Amino acid sequence: MNSTVRYIAFKPRNVSYYCVILLCLLTMISGGYCAYMMEVSGHIITGMNNHVAWGLPHVFAVGLIVTASGVLNGATCASVLGMEVYKPVARLSVVLASSTLLGGLTVLVLDLGRPDRLLLAFTHHNFGSIFTWNIFLYTGLLLICVVYLWMMMEKRFNRQVTTIGLAALVWRIVLTSGTGAIFGLLTGKNIIDTALMAMLFVVLSLVLGTAALVLVTILLKHWQSTQVDDELQKAFNRMQLLFLLVLGIFSIVYHLINVYARQDLYVPLFTLTGGLTTMFSVVYVLTGLLVPLGITLYLLKKPGGIYKQIASSIMSLTGGFLLLYIVIIGSQNQAKILFPGKTVLASRFGDGGFPAYVPSVWEWGVGLGGVAFSFFIFLLLIRVFALIPESQPSTVSKLI
Amino acid sequence: MSDLAPDPVSCMDADFEHNTKANAARRRFLQRIGVMGVSALTASSLPMNVSRGGSLLAADIGSSAASDEPVSGVSSERRWGLLIDTSKCSAGCDACVRGCHEEHGIGVSGNDHTDAQWIRKIDLEDNDSGETMSLPVMCQHCETAPCVDVCPTGASFKRADGVVLVNKHTCIGCRYCMLACPYKARSYIHEPVTDQLSRAPRGKGTVESCTLCVHRIDDGQNLQPACAVACRKDAHSAIVFGDLNNPDSEISKSIREHDAKQVRADLQLNTAVRYTGL
Amino acid sequence: MTNTIKFVLLLLGLSFTWVSLSGERGPVIPQGKGEVCVADTDFMRRNHMDLLVHQGDDTVIRGLREGPFSMADCVDCHVRHDDQGKPIRIDAEGEFCSTCHEYVAVSIDCFTCHAAVPDAKEPGSAHNNDHESDKNHRHRLAEQP
């Protein structure tokens, strides 16, 4: 393959392209309205309460942030590992990562009790808190992405791309582990929990990121022919198979360790905590792991099934978000045991159990608004800058 | 009127000076932008403001004839705590909870899961002996408090005297501390609040928990927390408040005598709230 | 095109100048109780926010509640009462805090948490009648030198 790729701005004229833009805008507006309502009325209108303090918006925020880190893997493969096949999507992967990260951060901020005090998070820190570190990791990655992109686009810096690519690689691994550590570092959890949770998040991010990249490249090609060929999709498929396998292994190990090795007061991964979490555990194993694994395996033997690839990516994405829901909500969705060896007869604060968390429409609005915001920014950026590989007659092959 | 006269000394420390200077600089900056952007007219007022910003301390408060009076306030020599005697606490009684709500102007909407839960009553039955007991649970004012460790802005903090508080001026409402607290002692304010008491500021979007009635502690008249007072009024006297650092205090003696325990001692948080008969 | 924009900008500038020379001379602020504030009016006007932040830190972190710049004292002195003698929120429109803050377009971030009226008097204590004179004491910010 030709190693010099020509980049162009992405300006398709399809009806469906404009429909997607319109849909993004509508979702963003309704998301903004939901956030406004949550700000004015307080979190009372959400499904969150004093038991489940982090609800659906956190799932979306963490999901988007983790996806962003995984999406960057495309650029890593191209500029750090020197894999030629990923070259055409290197820029695209950095842009998609930045916009996804921005969307995730927006949701995170909008869900704060006092979003108006955002600046305060940068002027007052407690460096003992993993959360503080994450604030800097997130904003730092955004910065790195900008520099990364700039160096890719500026001829004279092309040599430094490997260096910044390496920095981005290290940074995003720290970032995803740090995000996992938010949930692994809570009191009562031990070092194994923390390490496992961190690794689980790293793998999950790779699965989510690859799936997002696959979907986006296919969609872009559908709108305007680009230099994204079968080879690349095959490479994506091999990568996804590997990541899914590792994710499966980690999920099982994490679960087993918690169920059998440490029969303590904290929850295993696929805990049955009632409500959606139980259902999600089952659905995650099926749609998030088994079926996509099957499809990617099949595609390995018989490549080229574009719809199968789309289906497996969508399932991996959904499954990944379900897993996040299980980790984030599941750990809060049951009573904490204060008095081991005793049964709670009465408590006004659900010490013996409480109704399961059900997300409200406002939370869905904010979360989906964040997704739409991410995609909108992405479409905007690739429209303005030359980031999409131009199709070259010699290498174009029929995908659809 | 005389009691409202300014006390020139207490506001002269370095912190204040720093604050004022930083703010003066900020205003100066904003003013410059404003001046450049809008009209030269306002520029005439600029030099005056700037000079004032610089000299306001000397001119307006007066140079300090610094008194050497010791400043009162929290001291790490004490560590305040509670001792709860479960044998005196009775199931069905919630005098302490009501006392707390009254003291801090906490309204009850009826939704137990979104209402403030600074202190709650729990009735228990021992799985082996079948023995029942009742006790209140509030913030345990941990020595190594997880909620303090995780707070990104440092709003969740421990005073020198061991009282764990939320500084609502810097809380951004991220609720990480609620996830971190093993006792579920923290409540998030889910709705706008309007009829606060001046001794207990609280408002939507921030997190709160038992303050051990700091405003009473700071009063310096050996006042007891509202829950302890309410419990004694109800003739139970199940809650004792005192200084854990003083081996001769009533609370320290009772803790030794009755071998009082911590809730979830396995977490090694060295809580300041202890229970006898647990 | 650019000339038109310049012209419009000039017009805007002129009208701004005209308004600022001829119009309002500042908000009318209700006066508080007593004769003087805890510090010079001029000083308070410029520094009350820093004083309050400082006092807030002292109170919350260091447990010092005796300082002269306590929020509760501000409210006590500057609150006004309606015809039934009920206190009006100090951040309500036309009241002490909001008059100025609206004029300078700075939002107040105090009274989402702090009480905006004095605590109700304990039953038995004498009723507070100071509000009678409140309405008669008004003064103009701009008239102060």
Ligand code: SF4
């Ligand atoms: S009981 Fe909870 S809120 Fe209180 S100090 Fe311990 S961790 Fe913090």
Ligand code: SF4
């Ligand atoms: S909710 Fe407030 S006190 Fe709790 S961790 Fe977040 S900023 Fe700190």
